[in-house]
Amino acid sequence: xxxxxxxxxxxxxxxxxxxxxxxMVGWQKGESxxxxxxxxxxxxxKGFVYDGFCGANLSxxxxxxxxxxxxxxxxxxPCDSYSFNQLLTEHxxxxxxxxxxxxxxNGKLDINKIRALGVKGIRSVAEEGDEVVLDTVYGSKxxxxxxxxxxxxxxxxxxxxxAGDEFILAEKRVDxxxxxxxxxxxxxxxxxxxERYEFWRGELSRCIRCNACRNVCPACSCVKCVFDNPAxxxxxxxxxDTFEENMFHIIRAFHVAGRCTDCGECSxxxxxxxxxxxxNRKFIRDIDELYGEYQAGAExxxxxxxxDFAKNDAEPGATPDKGGKK
Amino acid sequence: xxIKIDENGNxxxxxxxFCCNWCSYAGADLAGTSRLSYPANVKIVRVPCSCxxxxxxxxxxxxRGADGxxxxxxxxxxxxxxxxxxxxRRRMTLLFNMLDxxxxxxxxxxVEWVSAAEGAKMARVMxxxxxxxxxLGENKRLEDLRCKxxxxx
Ligand code: SF4
Ligand code: SF4
Numbered sequence: 001x002x003x004x005x006x007x008x009x010x011x012x013x014x015x016x017x018x019x020x021x022x023x024m025v026g027w028q029k030g031e032s033x034x035x036x037x038x039x040x041x042x043x044x045x046k047g048f049v050y051d052g053f054c055g056a057n058l059s060x061x062x063x064x065x066x067x068x069x070x071x072x073x074x075x076x077x078p079c080d081s082y083s084f085n086q087l088l089t090e091h092x093x094x095x096x097x098x099x100x101x102x103x104x105x106n107g108k109l110d111i112n113k114i115r116a117l118g119v120k121g122i123r124s125v126a127e128e129g130d131e132v133v134l135d136t137v138y139g140s141k142x143x144x145x146x147x148x149x150x151x152x153x154x155x156x157x158x159x160x161x162x163a164g165d166e167f168i169l170a171e172k173r174v175d176x177x178x179x180x181x182x183x184x185x186x187x188x189x190x191x192x193x194x195e196r197y198e199f200w201r202g203e204l205s206r207c208i209r210c211n212a213c214r215n216v217c218p219a220c221s222c223v224k225c226v227f228d229n230p231a232x233x234x235x236x237x238x239x240x241d242t243f244e245e246n247m248f249h250i251i252r253a254f255h256v257a258g259r260c261t262d263c264g265e266c267s268x269x270x271x272x273x274x275x276x277x278x279x280n281r282k283f284i285r286d287i288d289e290l291y292g293e294y295q296a297g298a299e300x301x302x303x304x305x306x307x308d309f310a311k312n313d314a315e316p317g318a319t320p321d322k323g324g325k326k
Numbered sequence: 327x328x329i330k331i332d333e334n335g336n337x338x339x340x341x342x343x344f345c346c347n348w349c350s351y352a353g354a355d356l357a358g359t360s361r362l363s364y365p366a367n368v369k370i371v372r373v374p375c376s377c378x379x380x381x382x383x384x385x386x387x388x389x390r391g392a393d394g395x396x397x398x399x400x401x402x403x404x405x406x407x408x409x410x411x412x413x414x415r416r417r418m419t420l421l422f423n424m425l426d427x428x429x430x431x432x433x434x435x436x437v438e439w440v441s442a443a444e445g446a447k448m449a450r451v452m453x454x455x456x457x458x459x460x461x462l463g464e465n466k467r468l469e470d471l472r473c474k475x476x477x478x479x
Contacts, residue, residue, distance in 0.1 A: 188427065189427070193426065193429045193430075193431065193432070194429060195429070196427065196428065196429035197428065197429025197430070197467060198429070199429070200428045200429055201429075226382070233389065233470070233472075243388075243389050243468055243469055243470035243471075243473075244470070246385075246428060246430070246467075246468055247385050247389065247468075249428075250381070250385060250421075250424055250425070250428070251381070251382060251385070253424065254381050254420070254421065254424065257420055279424070279427075282423070282424060282427050283420055283424065286419070286420055286423050287420070290419065291416070305416065306413070306416055306417060306420070307413075308416075309409065309412035309413055309415065309416055310412075311402065311403070311412070313402075313412065313415050313416060313419070314415075314419055315415065315419070315437070316415060316418040316419040316422050316435075316436075316437040
């Protein structure tokens with residue numbers, strides 16, 4: 001990663017120097033080593049970093065950066081490049097105002113997984129090869145990278161970018177995919193409705209309606225969002241009310257159905273650790289099964305499954321598993 | 327408070343039926359003029375096309391106290407606007423699957439294609455649907471307690 005970081009920095013400096021770009025959107029250190037936040041940099045690139053905690057998807061920032069003078073350099077991990085394409089498809093980004101570099105990714109780290117291993121009092125974090133070295137007040141600790149990746153990285157769509165003007169890749173690419181992304185969805189589908197209801201109550205009732213999942217989502221790019229309407233009835237968090245949560249979460253997931261690239265940002269940012277990707281993936285799975293496989297953002301200009309139809313589509317009520325009529 | 331109990335003390339559900347103006351609403355009309363009966367607790371909302379129905383409408387109906395929501399439109403291929411109901415079909419398929427995924431009873435929601443000539447089908451569908459909702463009982467999994475409160479006052 002250190003090597004990749006060096007190459008990115010060098011190349012970015014060249015692009016600044018020859019006037020190709022006027023700013024760069026990347027990551028900087030937040031409150032701690034394991035908290036890297038998106039930031040916009042000038043030619044000095046002061047504070048710019050790229051490491052295992054740069055999970056944030058930068059593509060959404062290009063919506064606003066497309067509206068200002070000059071060209072923006074953006075760094076895209078393979079999964080981010082799908083969101084980038086999707087935003088281009090929806091005409092939310094001005095392609096001419098962006099210079100995209102596809103950068104290498106060997107899986108991003110999940111601080112919650114590190115903490116779950118019993119690591120406390122973290123002072124600083126460093127990466128050495130396939131290990132994460134943690135300096136804590138109780139001494140130094142080492143954990144295997146492959147054990148503490150973000151959930152989404154275990155079902156990574158692959159390490160090939162689908163967009164980019166140029167690429168900075170490692171010689172040896174690390175494959176992090178180990179699981180089928182629909183595994184849990186299938187498990188849930190196999191449960192009884194009552195069990196599913198219990199499961200979702202347990203998850204969704206923790207929601208504090210902070211809207212982080214919506215704000216971070218590259219597919220949630222409406223200028224005026226339905227959740228900003230105070231009359232909607234979802235923005236006050238009334239405990240004991242099942243409706244608000246269901247309403248908020250069904251609508252959030254539905255609004256991105258057919259457009260969600262499964263970048264996994266919603267689940268990453270949720271302060272309550274709600275597995276929001278399981279809602280999105282349910283839609284993705286149904287779409288794949290009923291209307292043919294579809295990956296949002298795979299290409300620019302695709303027609304989404306919900307803005308399309310076939311004369312012999314399945315009837316509502318037909319589920320892929322229950323042998324629905326096709 | 328809505329009357330959810332009939333004179334014999336049995337549960338009387340509230341059903342919201344979205345009917346498209348061109349086929350199903352006319353179908354319901356025909357059911358009436360043919361003197362076919364369907365339960366009075368089916369509240370019909372007329373929409374220009376089944377495609378007008380946003381998933382939010384369905385959720386909103388549940389929020390405001392519906393126990394079942396049914397959406398009726400022209401048969402696929404017969405849409406007054408040519409293709410509206412094809413989009414509805416995809417949209418509702420996904421929405422209903424999602425409700426089911428969240429553990430909300432699948433049978434509380436339904437889509438039926440009813441043409442203007444199918445008064446008898448309209449009556450049958452509504453009777454069947456109401457009977458099913460009676461079996462399921464009151465909607466508890468998509469209720470909004472705040473709305474219930476305000477209805478009681
Ligand atoms: S999903 Fe893949 S590309 Fe995205 S951060 Fe994880 S490993 Fe990297
Ligand atoms: S990020 Fe989590 S807690 Fe915040 S609104 Fe979304 S689901 Fe709720």
